[in-house]
Amino acid sequence: MRRRSLRSRLTLLVTLAVAVAVAVSAVGCYLIVKHELYVQMDRTFDEQRMKPPEAKRYDVEWLLKHCQPTAQSTGHYGRPPQSTMVVYADGRPxxxxxxxxxxxxxxxxxxxxxxxxxxxGTTEQGRPVRVFVESPVPGMAIMDSRPLGELLGTLRTLTFLLASVAAIGVLGAACAGLLVSRTALRPVGRLTEAVEHIARTEDLNTTIPVNGTDEIARLSRSFNAMTGALAGSRERQQQLVADAGHELRTPLTSLRTNIDLLxxxxHTGRAIDPKAKQRLLVNLKAQFEELTTLVGDLLQLARGQSDHEPHVEHAFHDVVGAAAARAGLRGADVTxxxxxxxxxxxxxxLERAVMNLLDxxxxxxxxxxxxxxxxxxELTVRDHGPGIPAEELPHVFERFWRSPSARGLPGSGLGLAIVAQAVQEAGGQxxxxxxxxxxxIARVDLPGSPVLTHP
Structure with a gap:
């Protein structure tokens, strides 16, 4: 069953469901009709069953007067010719x-x-009959019968009709199930083709038309949202790689120039002036430090949220205090x-984000x-510098963006981008x-509580 396609399984399940329903209905109809036919036949014995004792004794006398020691083709028991038989308890014929x-x-x-x-029961010739047996007087039993041939023929005809209807119903259910499965799974087929197309071509711009509000439409919308998110993620990744390559080119070029000079x-045996050589080495060290910082910032931005330690409840004021203490060791005057x-x-x-704001x-x-x-x-970090032009404020959290007035200062342009990422991961702004x-003034709003909620 699991090896079949979804369409064949759906068709088979619909067919089985209809087949079971038709079979139950057919069997129920057959049993009800059979019961009613036997009830109607048994009513023909009610007249004999409901007679008073005096009338039954009269019928017995009449029967004993007219019955024969051998079986006959016809008989009479106060009604049209029927098969009637007297059986004695003492063994008489x-x-x-x-x-x-x-x-x-x-x-x-x-x-x-x-x-x-x-x-x-049956006659001595084996013909089916319905038998009513009663003992009207002690020592004997009278068997009265009605032929069952017509009733059994009706039941056979009914069985054939119900079986035919059931077969037609099951066949129709199979056709309907196939049609329903094809219609219902057509959107799934389009979704499968889109997924296969993306797997084959890696084209994340593929979208599926969404019609209606049913589960298939929800699945299509979710798929389109997923591919859109993947496309955006890949675009950001490509942009990060391009920006990183651009930013790394400058320090690497400077490093190579200075090393080539050394x-x-x-190789030529021309010694460099000791002071110039000292400045060159200091410059090399600064460039290495700048490059190390840039690579660290890139790694911080590149790793996903799953790469971080688990979310835990902690004292944010302690984090800010620790960052302020570290900033003080670097020469900042922090209050x-x-x-x-x-x-x-x-x-x-969050501590690294606060450190970036302080630095x-x-x-x-x-x-x-x-x-x-x-x-x-709300955490606020205020400096007393020249400020930022209003037209530059929307860009301050973009990766590698630096104000034209600050491009001569050390930095990679990734500090505020790291701040934005860390705050967003904590659910803040x-x-x-x-x-x-x-x-x-840098403002950081983080959801939380003034008291520890999970001590």
Whole structure:
């Protein structure tokens, strides 16, 4: 069953469901009709069954007067000719009016003990009959019968008709199931073709037309959203690679130039002035540090959210305090005013984001003066620098973007992009605004609580 295609399985299930329903209906119809036919036949015995004892004794006297010791072709028992037979409990020969009936142990028991019964029996020639047996007087039983040939013929005809209808119904169900499966699975077929096309060509711009609001339409919309997200991710990845290559080209070129200068000096035997050589080596070290920082920032941006440590609830005010202490060791003049605030996120990522904000603020603020406050879940980092032109504010969180006025300063242009990524992973928001009186205020809003909710 599992090796079949979805279309064949759906067709088979529909056919089986209809076949079972038709079979149950046919069997139920057959049993009801059979019961009603036997009920109608048994009503023909009601007249004999409901007679008073005096009338039954009169019928017995009449029957004994007219019955014969041998079976006959016709008989009479107060009604049109029917097969009637008298059976004695003491073993005397049976007495017949009409064809002979097969005597069963039940009949002999009724003849000896009294009572009555209705059952299907046969004549001595093997013809099916409906038999009513009763003991009107002690010591004997009277068997009265009706032929079952017509009733059984009706049931055979009914069986043939129901079987024919069931077969036609099952065949029609198979055709309907095939049609339904083809119609229902046509959108799935289009989706499969689109997936195969993407797997074959890697064309993530492929979309599936969406019609309606059913499950297939929802699946198509989800597929289109997935391919759109993949296309955007690939585009961002390609852009990151292109930007990284562009940014790495400058320090690598400078490193190669300085190293070539040192090698040429060694090969030609022309010594470089010691002070110039010292400046060259210092420059090499600075370029290596810049390159190391750039590679670290790229790795931080490139790794996905699954590469980070698990989300945990932690004290964000402690994270900010630790970052401020580290910034102070680097020469920044940081003042803090922190209220308790607990958030769920990555402590190391958020600490690096705060460090980037502090380094960025200290770089542009005279004397490295930075003011840090944390109140009600909002972290503000303010510097006292020249500020940012309004037209440049929308671009500050873009990767590798640097203000024209800051391109001469050290940095890779990735610090604020790392901040935005870390804050978004924690479910918060970040923005930069020009502060009244000069400088820039960075605002970070993180969802959390002033108390620890999961101690």
């Amino acid at each position: 049976n007495c017949y009016v009409g064809p002979g009936l097969t005597v069963t142990p039940t009949v002999r028991r009724i003849a000896a003990q009294g009572g009555s019964d209705i059952y299907n 090698l040429r000096s060694e 803090t005013d922190l209220d308790p605030w607990y958030v769920v996120g990555h402590p190391s990522s 960025n603020a200290a770089k542009f603020s005279p004397g490295g003066k930075v003011e840090v406050e944390l109140h009600g879940g 970040v923005r930069l605004d020009n502060a009244p009186g000069g400088g820039v």
